[in-house]
Amino acid sequence: QSALTQPASVSGSPGQSITISCTGTSSDVGGYNYVSWYQQHPGKAPKLMIYEVSNRPSGVSNRFSGSKSGNTASLSISGLQAQDEADYYCTSYTSSSTRLFGGGTKLTVL
Amino acid sequence: QVQLQESGPGLVKPSETLSLTCTVSGGSISGYFWSWIRQPPGKELEWIGYIHYSGSTNCNPSLKSRVTISVDASKNQFSLKLSSVTAADTAVYYCAREVPTPYYMDVWGKGTTVTVSS
Numbered sequence: 001q002s003a004l005t006q007p008a009s010v011s012g013s014p015g016q017s018i019t020i021s022c023t024g025t026s027s028d029v030g031g032y033n034y035v036s037w038y039q040q041h042p043g044k045a046p047k048l049m050i051y052e053v054s055n056r057p058s059g060v061s062n063r064f065s066g067s068k069s070g071n072t073a074s075l076s077i078s079g080l081q082a083q084d085e086a087d088y089y090c091t092s093y094t095s096s097s098t099r100l101f102g103g104g105t106k107l108t109v110l
Numbered sequence: 111q112v113q114l115q116e117s118g119p120g121l122v123k124p125s126e127t128l129s130l131t132c133t134v135s136g137g138s139i140s141g142y143f144w145s146w147i148r149q150p151p152g153k154e155l156e157w158i159g160y161i162h163y164s165g166s167t168n169c170n171p172s173l174k175s176r177v178t179i180s181v182d183a184s185k186n187q188f189s190l191k192l193s194s195v196t197a198a199d200t201a202v203y204y205c206a207r208e209v210p211t212p213y214y215m216d217v218w219g220k221g222t223t224v225t226v227s228s
Contacts, residue, residue: 001171003154036214038155045204045221046147046155051214089155093213097168099145099157 004029004090004102011108017078020105022090023071028100030071034093037066037075040104041086049088050075077107085109112137114205114219122199122226128192132205132219139163139181143208144188145215146179148201156201160208161188195226 005023012018022029022037029035033053038046048057050066053073063078073092077084090102118130132144146158159169161179169177178191192199202223206215 034211034213036212038215040155045218046215047218048214048216051209051216052212057216091155091157091215096171098170099160099213101147101155101157104154 001094001096001098001100004092004100006088006090006102006105008103009106009108011110012077012080013110014080014082016080017076018080018107019077020075020088020090020107022073022075022092022102024073024092024100025071027095028092029068029073029090031095032093033068035066035068035073036091037064037073038089038091039084039086040089046089080109082109112207112217114207114217116203116205116219116222118222118224120223120225122195122224123228124196124226125194128190128195128199128224128226130190130203130205130222130224132188132190134186134188134207139183139186139188141210143210143213144179144181145206145208146190147204147206147215148199149204149221150198150201153201158190158192158203162210197226200224200226 037050040046054066143160145160181188202221205219207217
């Protein structure tokens with residue numbers, strides 16, 4: 001199984017909004033609403049930011065939102081802040097009941 | 111709240127078996143999937159596999175022939191064995207709790223670094 005496709009990097013200035021895409025196939029992203037997003041700061045464990053495409057866990061800022069269209073899921077961050085600078089990974093349930101991660105996107109806050 | 115802690119040797123020789131344990135504290139093994147994920151230095155996360163508290167397992171097809179995941183509910187622990195390791199298996203290994211349907215990992219261990227070297 002190939003990793004889900006994410007852009008290697010995105011950037012934005014403080015206060016701006018950015019979107020990170022995550023493209024799969026009809027056997028994973030497109031076939032199920034079981035897409036989640038994780039934030040990872042250097043040297044730290046990943047942290048759940050979005051689950052089930054667009055749901056936010058308690059404690060996650062409402063500046064983070066998720067959506068999906070076809071085989072592509074997206075994570076949007078509004079009002080960028082310095083602490084948002086991190087790596088972001090999407091993951092999806094698959095038709096084989098396995099899990100598939102994206103290649104990761106490095107977010108730089110300029 | 112629930113916390114996870116990975117433990118095991120930090121150095122494994124090539125061709126040997128990597129063995130890690132994840133201890134679950136503050137909660138029960140029951141009702142969840144328990145996963146292993148790894149991250150080679152400077153690279154992306156890779157899902158290794160999971161075990162359901164009932165004992166059923168599934169794993170990454172690329173690792174399937176080398177992976178064994180088991181659970182010891184009496185100790186609130188689950189374990190990973192990866193056989194015939196090579197330098198490519200050098201990574202930070204994370205354990206995580208996964209919520210069944212809609213399948214998301216809500217609690218992660220801090221990770222443990224495993225280096226494969228003679």
